[in-house]
Amino acid sequence: MSGHDDADGAGGPGGSDDAPGTGGVPDVALDEALAAVAGEQPLINSVTNDVTVNDVANVTLYWGGLPVMSDDEREVGDMVGIADGCLLNMGTVSESGEETMLTAGRAANERGVPLVVDPVGVGATPTRDRVADRLVTDLDVDVLNGNYGEISALVGDDAEVRGVESVGEYAEIAAAAVECARKTGAVVVASGETDIVATEETAFEVDAGHSMMGAVVGTGCMLGVTLAVFAAAVDDPLDAALAGTAAYGLAGELAAEGAFGDYRGPASYKIAFLDAVAGLADASTPDIADRIDRIEVR
């Protein structure tokens, strides 16, 4: 992993020391993570797709970060060099976009800027497989997120990815996520009905979220930039991934409960969800410890 320094001293909630191999669950404090984000206001450069770019920018801002979406080969290295986090999302990647993502990723690695990769649609076409392979081979990725189908495809498991949607059954997703972490060196977040967060040694399930989130295009993309925001403000990539994934799911639940206004369907739910992201730090933030369980993986 590229790791990142903490020159601003924001630090963040610690606690994953006891995680690998001991049966423990990291003690991650969500309020401290949210406060670290608010204190640091991390600048996040997202090289992302044309479909959900605006939602990704807004979610960055609503967590307390600062969004920028430089995707110009001439400046992206400079922009990432002054950023606190970088997201590469290959949802609508082009030939030139592939090179831009690699330039951005290399700049992140050189400067110790936390790097998140979302290999959207890997497994659907040979081109996406090749681009994803380059990203995880040539770059040191701190956190990698994808839906169950994408994570399974990355490790060569049977996966059904149609376009960018995961449509298969994935009984072995925790094992696939750990294998993906071993292959990439990243902390892996496999999203779906239950999110899995995996390291090379172990896997955790994060029980947060709501089925309405699956009805909105781009909730995976917005999870990706959420992970970049948290990785920028929280020292340890596993703590960042757990806090970010849990916070995101809690926002989805609060929106579904109507805490941020009534919704009539997926479109108005999306608005309530974005408001919940913006308001989560001021809403009562429950202890996330009881949302995270360790999964035994062979």
Ligand SMILES: Nc1ncnc2c1ncn2[C@@H]1O[C@H](COP(=O)(O)OP(=O)(O)OP(=O)(O)O)[C@@H](O)[C@H]1O
């Ligand atoms: N049935 C569900 N129940 C609870 N949470 C869900 C459900 N479906 C999706 N989510 C949540 O929605 C978010 C996105 O997950 P999903 O796996 O749908 O991403 P994705 O397929 O990459 O999305 P997209 O391609 O639209 O960006 C995650 O935070 C996940 O926990």
Ligand SMILES: Cc1ncsc1CCO
């Ligand atoms: C629908 C779609 N196609 C490419 S990216 C994207 C957004 C959700 O991943």
Ligand SMILES: [Mg+2]
């Ligand atoms: Mg996705």
